[in-house]
Amino acid sequence: MATKPKPDISPTGTRTLRTWLQTILERPLTSYHLVLGSSAMLLALGLMMVLSASSVSAYLAFDDAYYYVKRQAVFLVLGVLGAFALVRLPQSVLRVFGWIGVALATVLLILTYTALGFESGGNRNWIDLGFTSIQPSEFAKLAMIIWGADVLARKDRLIDQPKHLLIPYLPVCGTLILLVVFQGDAGTAVVMGSIMVGVLFIVGAPLRVLAVLGLGAVAGVITLFVTSPVRMRRLAAYLDPTTNLNGANDQANAAMLAIASGGWWGQDLGGSRQKWGGLPVAHSDFIFAVIGEELGLFGSLIVLTLFLVLGYAGLRIATRSDEKFRRYAAGGVTIWFMIQALINLAVVLRLLPIAGVPLPLVSYGGSALIANLLALGVLLSCARHEPEARKLLAARRNKTPKRRFSAVTESPKAADARKASV
Incomplete structure (x- = not known):
């Protein structure tokens, strides 16, 4: 009886695998495909999990189990169209x-303090436009990144001087962050602050400047907790999981119970028990708990792997770019996604106190999803302008139109003469 060949685990086989992987990573459009592939899988998984996590609450509230997922699908289409437009935009535009985005984001954040603004989840960070509502702080993150990349790229030769490094970048970003802080949205403010400091790190700011900003950020976070009774209750609940079980600890404990009950392979898709009322707003900030319950450790690791691939691709784009603006923009978007995902996962896993930060590309929410997709459009645009990718795409553009043009305009006699000469 013939035996099956054993897999090649010899040093030669390892070298072959390493060579194959290196060949793949050296392709001009690898970064583009890594971003596109990982983000597409996260979006598909997110849409599926929003349906599963929200079906019960949607049916009870709207008599339609598909209410939230239908809205999420509309947001997804709008965001994809916007991302596609940004991918094709020239750098100058x-x-x-x-x-324009920074100016508009500032105006919209100010409007949250007027009659148009309203409170949701304890934070006054929404604007009612009549036909819909938006959360300006989500778009402020992207505007801050693109504007900051432009300003710092223009000041590249003067960036070693602190006044040119920090002005006007620091005051403008600080204003946007403070507007979010006064809304009561500490989680989003922390993400925006991380983006601001992270971009300065990518630019090459001196460590003493980053240290001062870091100390200021720590002091700011402490102030946010001390001045807010709600945050202090959340901190106390985080430090002692056995207290306030029907209050501040309710959501966190329900999330941990969901993840623990998922085991290795989960309760199967749609089999979550916590989404029946034990886990409030399961389709939004705590959607990872439902993923852990229904898809188990295996599904959770897939989500983590996809975010790691996206983060690797973003850093790869930033380091490979030979244009300062695209380097800073790609780095800023990557920092945004990675920091926000890290905070969300840490909250769900009880490693941080509860903070209202959605999981990028996965959680339910129109403003967050559209802003995330627009940021992906910027990242994909930067990937297409890596030096080798730019050369390849330029060669394709120069080659394809000539064939089409000659096929249409060349006369039969000219074609016969060309073939005869060959």
């Missing part, structure tokens, strides 16, 4: 959009 994108840089102008950064300035």
